[in-house]
Amino acid sequence: MRGCAMLVVASKSSQRGLVLFVALIALVVMSLASVALIRSVDTSSQITGNLAFKQSTAITSSYGLEAMADTIGGQLKSYAFTNDPSNGYYAVCTTFDSGATGQCNGENLTLSTTWSDANSKLATGAGIANGKDPYGNTIRYVVERMCNQNGDVSKERCMMAASPDPDSSKRGCGFCIFKPPVAEPLPIYRVTVRIVGPRNTVSYVQAFVS
Template sequence: MKSLISPATAHAGMQLPKRQQGVVLIITLIALVAMTLAAIALVRSVDTGNVVAGNMAFKQGAVQSGDIGTEAAIAWLTGVAGVAASYNDDAANGYYATSQENLDATGGSNDLGRALVDWDSNNCNSIAAAACIQPSPVIAANAAGYEVRYVIHRLCPATGLPSNCASTASTVAGTSSGAKDYTSKGGLSGEAEVEYYRITTRVKGPRNTISYVETIIHF
């Protein structure tokens, strides 16, 4: 009995598996490319997450190290606050007897009348400014490589006696201790006036991470 399948039909039947194999190969290649792209995206995501976490850790370490600089500034002030030694600038120790309202401690302003701080001992990087003031000597915060420096400003408009300095208000005579007379100077219970100081601490981390901490204190 002769076969009912013509030669053309038989030829077509033999090519069908090869076409299916070609389609499967294309699908496999597409899936492989998709998986590769997904793996690359995952690696990049993990790498970015590690970088962000590392930067945050260094930033937090810099802020914590700022406490060391602030405490050192307070310790230095304890010996001079309120006495003649505090009436004038002491640039070698990062102390200034006026508030310097034009101070730009972070260097973020473009005002030519600003006063910059020479944090990196490079003459304020030769940036045009009205003044380039000196901070305290470098304080090594810890073995991790954090460097701390600070500047102290007495909140007064001029050097000399603190007669026009910022101070607390005195109580109003004949009233409870809660009533304050802001035109007179003195403590909250009428005691002798106190002076306020602004401490600006700058911390530079091992990855050039920089943080600033500002503290207002009084004696």
């Protein structure tokens, strides 16, 4: 009888040990599942935040373009023939298009490594305070004349906007006594807007104007 009692006690102790082991495994599984759920929610939040930032960037970029137009837009044709970093203006495009030969094409654009507050201009205008829009994005821009040299604008050193074909006007009016005026080719300018979000996210938007 004593031997049977000892066997029953040993069996109960083994069962309690097994139950404890199973409970620990279940606790570990639940902990891992909780961590995975938290990471999934965090990833979803980041994706949602990135999409929201991209949407606000599209809106914010217009502030930079409008600020450029208000500041020097009316002077693009006759603006300085030399660099003016304090106003975010560059008469040659090789400052950011490093290694460019001939007329700049953007293949060597290195804005991410060469951009600084000293060589760009804070956006100003309606809805912008200290370079920030209502969404908290900081807006800066640079304007580059698509020329590979300082000085006067010429087809040899600058990218030019195509001028209208004068013969097209003559064909439209049949026989014209007076020759229609030919528009002077204008240089092309590359406007780059850099937007830094509240979470230090960075986005670039570019436009070409003439």
